[in-house]
Amino acid sequence: MSFLMPIQHSRTWWPSAAATLLWALAAASAAYWFLQFPSGQSAPTPALAQSADGAAPAVSSTQVARVLGVQAPAPEVSVAQSARFELMGVVAGASGQGSALIAVDGQAPKAFVVGQAVVDGVILKSLGPRQAQLGDDAPGAALFSIDLPPINNDAP
Numbered sequence: 001m002s003f004l005m006p007i008q009h010s011r012t013w014w015p016s017a018a019a020t021l022l023w024a025l026a027a028a029s030a031a032y033w034f035l036q037f038p039s040g041q042s043a044p045t046p047a048l049a050q051s052a053d054g055a056a057p058a059v060s061s062t063q064v065a066r067v068l069g070v071q072a073p074a075p076e077v078s079v080a081q082s083a084r085f086e087l088m089g090v091v092a093g094a095s096g097q098g099s100a101l102i103a104v105d106g107q108a109p110k111a112f113v114v115g116q117a118v119v120d121g122v123i124l125k126s127l128g129p130r131q132a133q134l135g136d137d138a139p140g141a142a143l144f145s146i147d148l149p150p151i152n153n154d155a156p
Contacts, residue, residue, distance in 0.1 A: 085118065085134065087146040092127035100124060100132040102146070 088109040089101035096114065103109040104119055112124045118134060125133040125142040133142030 082134075082144045082146070085146050087132050087148050090127055090130060090132060090148065092129065096126035096128065098127045100127055102132065 084105050086103040086106075086109075087100060088103055090098065091100075092098035099111050099113045101109045101111055102118055102124075112118055114124050114126055117123050121136055122134050122143075123137060125135045127133070130148040131145050133145045135142040135144075
């Protein structure tokens with residue numbers, strides 16, 4: 001004759017509940033950091049094209065550093081380059097967004113919004129009161145700023 005013994009349930013259920021809670025927290029933490037990883041702006045990687053002879057093109061160390069996310073120091077801007085731009089007007093909010101009226105090389109001024117290319121390689125980075133900051137395409141600080149001409153209060 002076979003007797004079935006009733007299964008005795010443990011009266012202490014909290015160790016299994018604590019282990020389940022810890023595993024749930026670990027999974028939530030891993031999911032959070034996984035979702036945070038790709039955030040931020042990354043430089044687009046240039047496609048490598050092969051030349052007609054099949055050799056790979058030469059890649060400069062600055063290009064490799066840029067793809068790997070290294071922030072290179074901003075190149076020095078000559079006075080002649082910054083003198084090409086003249087700020088004629090600014091409409092800016094407290095956030096630095098807005099538009100600026102900029103004349104390039106003595107031509108008629110044009111309106112540019114923040115993030116728009118003013119000339120090849122130079123974009124409007126941000127705006128301030130009576131000021132515009134210009135820089136290159138790379139994320140980071142502006143290379144130089146241009147100011148509105150001073151207000152002449154002596155005019156009749």
